[in-house]
Amino acid sequence: MSSQQPQSEYQPSIKVTALREGTVIDHLVAGTALKVLAILGIEFEGAVTIGLNLESSKMKQKDIIKIERREVTPEEVAKIALVSPRASFSIIREFQVVEKFQPTPPEIIENLIRCPNPSCISNEDRVETKFRVVRIDPLHIRCHYCERSLRKGEVVLL
Amino acid sequence: MSTQADDLLAFAERDLISMRDVSRDEINAFLDMAERFESLTQPVLQGKVLGSLFFEPSTRTRLSFSAAMQRLGGSVVGFADAKVSSTAKGESLHDSIRVVENYCDIILIRHPREGAARLAAESTRLPVINAGDGTNQHPTQTLLDLYTIRKTRGRLDNLKIAFIGDLKYSRTVHSLIETLTHFDNELFLVSPQSLRMPPDFIDELDTRGTVYTEDEDFFSIASDVDVIYTTRIQEERFPDPVEYEKVKNAYRIDRAAIERIGAEVTLLHPLPRLNEISTDLDDYPGSAYFDQARNGLTVRKAVLSLLLGVKF
Numbered sequence: 001m002s003s004q005q006p007q008s009e010y011q012p013s014i015k016v017t018a019l020r021e022g023t024v025i026d027h028l029v030a031g032t033a034l035k036v037l038a039i040l041g042i043e044f045e046g047a048v049t050i051g052l053n054l055e056s057s058k059m060k061q062k063d064i065i066k067i068e069r070r071e072v073t074p075e076e077v078a079k080i081a082l083v084s085p086r087a088s089f090s091i092i093r094e095f096q097v098v099e100k101f102q103p104t105p106p107e108i109i110e111n112l113i114r115c116p117n118p119s120c121i122s123n124e125d126r127v128e129t130k131f132r133v134v135r136i137d138p139l140h141i142r143c144h145y146c147e148r149s150l151r152k153g154e155v156v157l158l
Numbered sequence: 159m160s161t162q163a164d165d166l167l168a169f170a171e172r173d174l175i176s177m178r179d180v181s182r183d184e185i186n187a188f189l190d191m192a193e194r195f196e197s198l199t200q201p202v203l204q205g206k207v208l209g210s211l212f213f214e215p216s217t218r219t220r221l222s223f224s225a226a227m228q229r230l231g232g233s234v235v236g237f238a239d240a241k242v243s244s245t246a247k248g249e250s251l252h253d254s255i256r257v258v259e260n261y262c263d264i265i266l267i268r269h270p271r272e273g274a275a276r277l278a279a280e281s282t283r284l285p286v287i288n289a290g291d292g293t294n295q296h297p298t299q300t301l302l303d304l305y306t307i308r309k310t311r312g313r314l315d316n317l318k319i320a321f322i323g324d325l326k327y328s329r330t331v332h333s334l335i336e337t338l339t340h341f342d343n344e345l346f347l348v349s350p351q352s353l354r355m356p357p358d359f360i361d362e363l364d365t366r367g368t369v370y371t372e373d374e375d376f377f378s379i380a381s382d383v384d385v386i387y388t389t390r391i392q393e394e395r396f397p398d399p400v401e402y403e404k405v406k407n408a409y410r411i412d413r414a415a416i417e418r419i420g421a422e423v424t425l426l427h428p429l430p431r432l433n434e435i436s437t438d439l440d441d442y443p444g445s446a447y448f449d450q451a452r453n454g455l456t457v458r459k460a461v462l463s464l465l466l467g468v469k470f
Contacts, residue, residue: 119292121273125251145273147176147294149358 022046022068024090025080032084033063039079039157045069077103079112082155085137105136114156120146170467173279173286176295177333182340189305191460201231202463202470209262210236213245213269218451219289223266226458235261255281264466285465293329298461299428300333302454307385309453310424310446318382320346322409323389323434326353330428331389335359339366346379347372350405353391376409385424386411388434412436426450
């Protein structure tokens with residue numbers, strides 16, 4: 001006799017071992033986890049757990065990433081905020097959450113984004129790019145140099 | 159209410175790069191100063207040198223600034239073509255500005271790349287004036303347009319202003335419409351469907367609470383306007399020449415059309431025109447498009463003097 005549960009009682013779950021050291025990035029907009037991984041780079045020492053389209057009481061659906069033995073830098077947090085402004089970050093050491101924060105919406109984003117306007121001087125003259133944040137969610141930023149507006153989905157990270 | 163001395167102090171050593179940096183009070187201060195220059199003949203800029211850097215050709219703006227400087231007793235150094243500058247040898251804009259700042263008191267720059275004037279301003283402690291950076295900004299054009307409207311209508315509020323033609327690509331129209339959101343007017347945006355105002359500018363009007371109507375037919379709103387600002391519809395914007403043929407004459411204004419309106423309308427055009435405004439309107443009392451060029455000289459005198467912090 002099979003020990004399998006009847007189909008109707010099946011509950012989806014994600015089994016994740018507790019992190020000893022590392023970072024949990026929660027409340028990512030569903031569908032952005034892979035972009036966030038690209039921001040963090042693909043070389044990790046420890047295990048990486050990714051949850052996509054998980055149920056969330058706050059967001060209906062969300063993504064989550066757990067990264068072992070890796071803490072995020074302020075620059076990475078700023079970049080992640082651009083693709084998922086309401087993400088929350090928990091830094092884990094010895095199984096304890098030692099720090100939990102949400103990115104502060106910046107007024108100016110420096111040297112994180114490339115201006116997609118090929119005629120913008122920031123693409124020519126060895127200039128560090130700079131964008132003014134009009135609104136963080138949904139994202140609306142303006143190039144400090146060419147004044148071109150960029151919306152969510154148009155942002156190209158450096 | 160700020161005093162004249164405050165105005166002078168506030169503008170000295172500042173840059174004029176984008177109308178987005180200029181407040182309503184500052185616009186009024188520029189225009190008030192321009193009014194003073196209508197009758198002023200003193201050489202208040204004697205001994206001052208304008209560095210005039212035209213990395214792309216422009217006749218009107220360059221001549222207008224040079225004339226403004228020289229009429230006020232100042233002098234001009236510079237170039238009218240990037241081919242004769244060190245840019246042709248691969249020099250960065252930053253380095254060009256650092257060199258030129260040693261030869262002058264204020265820098266005027268026109269450049270084909272958007273954002274070049276902002277970068278120039280960040281490269282020097284001298285005041286920098288943007289004379290056009292690609293398709294982005296040309297703030298003294300906007301100031302002279304505002305000055306012409308104020309001079310002809312006596313105010314910058316409570317007007318009905320129609321913009322006709324290419325509202326999609328016209329830098330002049332974008333900047334003037336955005337700047338008009340500082341004032342309380344009703345705008346009519348008249349264009350073919352394919353040349354409508356870009357959504358970003360429409361968003362801006364909504365955010366600022368500006369009252370506007372978008373329409374394809376000028377004559378459905380014509381009887382109600384105080385000012386008409388027309389722009390050239392550029393053939394190169396249409397991939398299909400048949401589409402261009404359809405719209406090129408649709409927004410042509412002539413004497414008969416204006417007389418149907420009845421009341422005197424102020425007619426503006428940044429020039430050069432093709433056939434948007436018929437030559438039979440050149441002696442119409444409301445035609446102000448040639449006055450815009452003269453007002454440009456006056457406004458540029460005011461801008462140069464304010465940014466140089468000249469007291470008189």
